[in-house]
Amino acid sequence: MEIxxxxxxxxxxxxxxxxxxxxxxxxxxxxPYPQNILLEFIQDKVELLNSIRPKDKIKVFINLRGREWTNQEGIIKYFNSIQGWKIEEIQQSLGSSKKTSTISPSLSSDDFDDLPF
Structure with a gap:
């Protein structure tokens, strides 16, 4: 999944x-109805945020996590979290978007757009 x-x-x-x-x-x-979504990055994924700044436009690849917890009164509660595991920055240039991965880049079909055939 991604956001x-x-x-x-x-x-x-x-x-x-x-x-x-x-x-x-x-x-x-x-x-149309913007949402403020809290994402967490754990362990080694914390480093993905080192080059990210407020107001950056990004794509975050996520996993949904859920857990069960029993409180002191024996009542079972459930919690959800959204964990990020990859980030791509999106920069606007002349009406088109250019994506640059913050982790090791991989080839995509976009990398071959300049081929003559």
Whole structure:
């Protein structure tokens, strides 16, 4: 799955005693009724946000995660999270969009548009 939008807010990295780390960001979708979506990046994926700035237009590839938790009273609760695992920046130039991956680039059909046949 993927989400495209404008970076609204980047939060600081959260590090825990267990060695776990995460960083969250909010992305605002571009649709008739824009949504502010909280995304989290965990462990080594935190580094993907190093070159991202507020107001950048990006595409984030995501996984939906859910978990069950039982509170002290024995009541079961459910939580969902959206975890990012890849980011592509989208830059506008002369009415078209150009995508540049923030992780190792891979070839796509767009890379071969200049072939003579």
């Amino acid at each position: 495209i939008g404008i970076v609204k807010k980047l939060f600081d990295i959260q590090k825990f005693d267990s060695g776990f780390q995460k960083r969250e960001m909010v992305i605002t979708t571009e649709e």
